[in-house]
Amino acid sequence: MTDGLNMSRRLRRTAYTQNVEAAGVTGYSIVNHMLLPKGFQKSVEEDYWHLREHVQIWDVSCQRQVEIAGPDAEKLVQLMTPRNISKADVGDCYYLPIIDENAGIINDPVLLKLGKERFWLSIADSDVLLYAKGLALGANMNVNVFEPDVCPLAIQGPKAENLISKIFGNQIKNIDFFKFGWIEFQGTQQLIARSGYSRQGGFEIYLQNSNLGSDLWETIWEAGIEFEISPGCPNLIERIEGGLLSYGNEFTRENNPLEIGLAKFCSLDGSIDFIGRAALEKIATSGVKKKIRGVTFDGDKCPTCSMPWPVMVGDEKIGQITSAIWSPRLKKNVGLSLIDRHYWLPKQSVEVHSQDNKIRLGEISSLPFI
Amino acid sequence: MTDGLNMSRRLRRTAYTQNVEAAGVTGYSIVNHMLLPKGFQKSVEEDYWHLREHVQIWDVSCQRQVEIAGPDAEKLVQLMTPRNISKADVGDCYYLPIIDENAGIINDPVLLKLGKERFWLSIADSDVLLYAKGLALGANMNVNVFEPDVCPLAIQGPKAENLISKIFGNQIKNIDFFKFGWIEFQGTQQLIARSGYSRQGGFEIYLQNSNLGSDLWETIWEAGIEFEISPGCPNLIERIEGGLLSYGNEFTRENNPLEIGLAKFCSLDGSIDFIGRAALEKIATSGVKKKIRGVTFDGDKCPTCSMPWPVMVGDEKIGQITSAIWSPRLKKNVGLSLIDRHYWLPKQSVEVHSQDNKIRLGEISSLPFI
Missing domain, CATH: 3.30.70.1400 (Aminomethyltransferase beta-barrel domains)
Known part of the structure; x- marks a missing residue:
């Protein structure tokens, strides 16, 4: 579902927006008061297969x-x-x-x-x-x-390392996952991390100095032609299949880290103090009432999920799908939902009430989808 | 300029979105992670004339x-x-x-x-x-x-008082500008203020309980037919002409209240303490370097302003227009800009570099435009 987006200065352009426009962007989302490209004249499915095979360049400047x-x-x-x-x-x-x-x-x-x-x-x-x-x-x-002047640019996909090392040298191969190092670009030192919002591998360049944005985009683009580079963006099929959650979609301020699989990032041994510690310890002691899960469900390709879809067992609402899409690889619809404790085991049968007023048979899945 | 907006749950729907969709919304902006309707199958100019003459219903739930x-x-x-x-x-x-x-x-x-x-x-x-x-x-x-469950709905235009009193009783006429009172709707008490983001007068109902949104919209709609009610939204022509500023457009965290005409809302007599007091007192003492002004400028109808447009005197950049549109009443383009102190007097001649790569002759104006 795409509606019109009325532009204004408040919806901030990025260091790469002119390149993104030249590349044929067809839609945006807004993140942190800034434009996030969401599509480029090919279907989400074509984009998905391309991301899994080649390399893409993403304007993720909205990661302020x-x-x-x-x-x-x-x-x-x-x-x-x-x-x-x-x-x-x-x-x-x-x-x-x-x-x-x-x-x-x-x-x-x-x-x-x-x-x-x-x-x-x-x-x-x-x-x-x-x-x-x-x-x-x-x-x-x-x-x-x-907020410093930093506009992250993501290079994602299996050919990302070859592309980035071709431009910036083989030393980038020594950067481990979730570590960062430095590259030189036009006489400046720029931060590069092995990270990104996909499961296909790649890098994020945290460009300091918006004025260099266009040159950086073009440099990567030209070197990327031999790797079949394409403009892209976080891909909804790949993200959901990979179990990558999105703040504001899968979880909000109504949720806690233990519900969404982040227990491993919560120190509850008393070694550190932080805001919310007492509340989090209490939740840990009593156990969470719901957890994030995958849901597969039948029927034709589901519509865009722009509001929560009830997940039902009989007359009981046991969750709500907050992101969903047709997976061309799994040949069924896949979605993400927090699921009540009594029903969160994989294979549990459910019904999904999608916003096209259809009731679809489905079942609970572990994440990532395989 | 309208591009595509890709929907997701994170771009929150409001208590009235289904009514807005049924009324033929054509585009949105995003404010506070929520949909703000920006147009309804008629031009901004038609909407402007209608707002000045009749009454409109606006979904401003994004005013969280x-x-x-x-x-x-x-x-x-x-x-x-x-x-x-x-x-x-x-x-x-x-x-x-x-x-x-x-x-x-x-x-x-x-x-x-x-x-x-x-x-x-x-x-x-x-x-x-x-x-x-x-x-x-x-x-x-x-x-x-x-954040409580409150979705403001604005009723704006010269016929707003007659419409609202017809539905909720004549006591609403006793509510002064920038005061609020209470109305009864379906057995609930709801807050109503005489306020709104236009210069045409009207009310804002701060609906508590999203579930009543559709009924409230329809109640007002049906009673409004005799007043030629129309769905609407903050109108860019009316807003700019009226000198109503927009956070993120005309001013950001880079600006202070004295620059944008809010000196009367700054107590600098030492009677109260607040964050930023020392900084604000220093600015007040040395005097601000720029102030908000109107700019009128020639040429054909200007494009949408989605990035700042330089305002020049000779080779010197003296400001940047952050919102602009053609005024069908004044028969010229009007814009808003912070203007450097040496050039901020009305009638100052300037050149505006609009984003369609045109250089347009213009002059500084006081606000509101008359």
């Missing part, structure tokens, strides 16, 4: 950075998350939940440790900047919190 | 409420704004800037005082909820900060 710098920087970051960051080294990327006093999730960014007293939070769709500013001001911390 | 309740509620609200709220009565609406430690604007909401210890902030496009939560948690305040 919240820079936290100064003597209290580590203290402030730790206050915001149940993940223990005390062992992080410079060059590490940490995926982590940020939670409020009720253990409700405020965001699920990637933390980049740039220095002993300098961090970036590469954020999903909520103003973490304002939360961090509020905490720092309220608690009188000695930190500077701001 | 941040509820701040508890013993420290007033203290927290005052901490966030330079406007003195100590004299506010229950039933008052206060337009006010929220600023950070640098006096940069975080939002420009309307404050509604619901009780001695209970406030709503009806917000523009940024997560004030997270800022307020951060402050409250950091400073250990005794307040509850949350």
